[in-house]
Amino acid sequence: MTEPLRTLRIEEGCISCNLCEDLAPRVFEVVAGGECRVRPGALEAVAADDELRAAVLEAAESCPVEVILVDED
Numbered sequence: 001m002t003e004p005l006r007t008l009r010i011e012e013g014c015i016s017c018n019l020c021e022d023l024a025p026r027v028f029e030v031v032a033g034g035e036c037r038v039r040p041g042a043l044e045a046v047a048a049d050d051e052l053r054a055a056v057l058e059a060a061e062s063c064p065v066e067v068i069l070v071d072e073d
């Protein structure tokens with residue numbers, strides 16, 4: 001069973017590179033002309049899907065400005 005993430009949010013400083021949305025479009029949305037946001041219901045979606053959880057963790061590790069905050073515990 002997939003463990004839920006305690007925290008999933010994006011701090012200020014996103015450069016709208018689209019990487020996270022490419023990796024996990026069900027979770028991340030880069031608003032046109034703006035910064036990235038976490039879609040409503042993303043935590044629940046991640047808790048039900050191991051592959052999606054892995055994609056979110058990869059996005060957090062890969063974000064070039066390290067603004068995706070994930071807390072697994």
Ligand code: SF4
Pocket residue numbers: 010013014015016017018019020021028030036059062063064065066067068
């Ligand atoms: S990977 Fe980071 S910088 Fe790129 S769109 Fe996502 S939050 Fe913004």
